[in-house]
Amino acid sequence: xxxxxxxxxxxxxxxxxxxxxxxxxxxxxxxxxxxxxxxxxxxxxxxxxxxxxxxxxxxxxxxxxxxxxxxxxxxxxxxxxxxxxxxxxxxxxxxxxxxxxxxxxxxxxxxxxxxxxxxxxxxxxxxxxxxxxxxxxxxxxxxxxxxxxxxxxxxxxxxxxxxxxxxxxxxxxxxxxxxxxxxxxxxxxxxxxxxxxxxxxxxxxxxxxxxxxxxxxxxxxxxxxxxxxxxxxxxxxxxxxxxxxxxxxxxxxxxx
Numbered sequence: 001x002x003x004x005x006x007x008x009x010x011x012x013x014x015x016x017x018x019x020x021x022x023x024x025x026x027x028x029x030x031x032x033x034x035x036x037x038x039x040x041x042x043x044x045x046x047x048x049x050x051x052x053x054x055x056x057x058x059x060x061x062x063x064x065x066x067x068x069x070x071x072x073x074x075x076x077x078x079x080x081x082x083x084x085x086x087x088x089x090x091x092x093x094x095x096x097x098x099x100x101x102x103x104x105x106x107x108x109x110x111x112x113x114x115x116x117x118x119x120x121x122x123x124x125x126x127x128x129x130x131x132x133x134x135x136x137x138x139x140x141x142x143x144x145x146x147x148x149x150x151x152x153x154x155x156x157x158x159x160x161x162x163x164x165x166x167x168x169x170x171x172x173x174x175x176x177x178x179x180x181x182x183x184x185x186x187x188x189x190x191x192x193x194x195x196x197x198x199x200x201x202x203x204x205x206x207x208x209x210x211x212x213x214x215x216x217x218x219x220x221x222x223x224x225x226x227x228x229x230x231x232x233x234x235x236x237x238x239x240x241x242x243x244x245x246x247x248x249x250x251x252x253x254x255x256x
Contacts, residue, residue, distance in 0.1 A: 015236055022232075026225070039222040047226045060206035064195060067123055067207070071130025072191045076184050079135045083142025084176070097143055104136030108194035112201050123205075126198040133194030134187035141183025145176035181247050188243060192235050208234075 023041050030040035051057040086096040108129050115125035199209025208231055215223030 015240055019233065019236070036219075037221060039225055043222055044226045044229060047222050048229065051226065051230075056206060057211075060208055060211050063123075063206050064199065064208045067126050067199075068130060068191060068195050070123075071127040071195070072134050072188065074127075075131040075134035075187065075191065076138055078131070079138030079183075079187070080142055080180060082135075083139040083180075084146055086139070087143040087146025087176075093143070093147075097140070100136050100140050100143070104140070108133035108190065109197040109201065112198055116202065121202060126195065126202055126207075129198040130191045130194045133190035134184075137187040137190060138180070138183045141179050141186070142176050145179035185239065185243050185247065188239060189235075192238075196231055 026038075027041045030038045035043075082096070086093055111129055111132055112125065115128050119125045119128070196209040196212070199207040200213040202210075208227065212224065212227040212231070215221075215227055
């Protein structure tokens with residue numbers, strides 16, 4: 001087993017240990033607080049099993065994953081294009097980077113009222129909020145990576161007569177791919193938080209965020225903790241299983 005493979009195994013083991021520690025402290029808190037304020041861990045797992053057998057749970061999960069996929073995927077694509085173009089055009093680079101830095105300081109959820117007015121209730125405002133959450137870190141990572149591309153590679157491509165499009169495809173994009181993958185993985189956390197927050201506020205149809213908000217509204221603390229557990233574990237699974245696997249496949253030459 002290579003060093004990087006060992007690191008990956010250790011990382012996953014660390015996640016499992018972290019989950020176990022969190023569950024332990026949750027159970028300790030449940031021993032000292034009334035059931036209606038803090039249900040114990042077994043009660044949450046019983047509710048979770050009931051949810052797994054409910055079509056409503058899977059409908060909500062499917063809706064959330066669809067919104068996440070549409071928003072996150074669009075953000076990665078657009079962020080890559082903007083980052084590459086902005087990083088290679090001296091005329092707009094500084095201004096564009098400053099605009100990205102300013103706009104990414106605004107919490108994604110702050111855009112929800114605006115998009116609700118512009119787009120109405122539906123999937124679109126949630127998808128756009130998710131996309132905003134993931135777009136800025138992706139674009140900034142790609143732009144920074146583009147600026148650090150070796151000058152000798154750029155000069156060699158120009159001497160060989162490469163067009164601007166060929167430069168983007170053959171020189172810049174391969175060079176920024178590692179930073180793009182890292183930026184996309186960081187952007188996922190922003191997109192995930194934006195998704196849950198937007199669903200909690202908009203809450204027009206089934207989703208993980210709406211389920212959490214509804215449990216809070218009716219003071220169902222078992223439901224609240226169960227939803228929080230699902231949201232946290234699912235995020236860890238997506239990040240450490242799906243995104244890490246994609247990362248290793250795209251950058252497999254670094255994990256030999």
